[in-house]
Amino acid sequence: MSKSPKFMVFHLKELIYTFILIVLGIALIITLVLMFRKDTTTSAPASDCTYKAGVYSSYITLNGNPMEIQVVLDDNHINSITIENIDDSVATMYPLVKPAFEDIANQIVSTQSLENVSYNPESQYTYSVLYNAICDTINSAK
Structure with missing residues (x-):
């Protein structure tokens, strides 16, 4: 058995598609996290305001x-x-x-x-x- 180096050939088009897919996946995950998180920022503490005037x-x-x-x-x-x-x-x-x-x-x-x-x-x-x-x-x- 000879130990010859193995070369992998990537086409530029495949790399671009993979990069775009990864960016879209990350954007989707960030969007879902922002949509479904509880909103912890309020204008005033709950003890200060009971109603919106x-x-x-x-x-x-x-x-x-x-x-x-x-x-x-x-x-x-x-x-x-x-x-x-x-x-x-x-x-x-x-x-x-x-x-x-x-x-x-x-x-x-x-x-x-x-x-x-x-x-x-x-x-x-x-x-x-x-x-x-x-x-x-x-x-x-x-």
């Missing part, structure tokens, strides 16, 4: 008539919760909507919490629909 709205529909729920928040407080654009037909057909809404809104604003909101058992459905809409609106601000 602003006016938040959501809509609920009763019998085809939309009502707008507006929640005004600053960084740490729920300032007000109001119901806007309530049609007269909704107020007539559902007389418990306004008092139930005002009751829930007053409880949430006074306690600054969505927990332990009491309601009248006779109008449980009305309270639950309004409470869920208010919670969704406030949770969108977190």
Whole structure:
């Protein structure tokens, strides 16, 4: 057996394709890591800001008539919760909507919490629909 040197011949085109493939693979891995990592940078610590300040709205529909729920928040407080654009037909057909809404809104604003909101058992459905809409609106601000 002779020990003759073995030569490998690479074509320049194959080297370029291999280099491009490696660069694209590294770029894909970096992109995936950046996309799926948890974002640890925040503008303020969680203990300092509870909400993003602003006016938040959501809509609920009763019998085809939309009502707008507006929640005004600053960084740490729920300032007000109001119901806007309530049609007269909704107020007539559902007389418990306004008092139930005002009751829930007053409880949430006074306690600054969505927990332990009491309601009248006779109008449980009305309270639950309004409470869920208010919670969704406030949770969108977190």
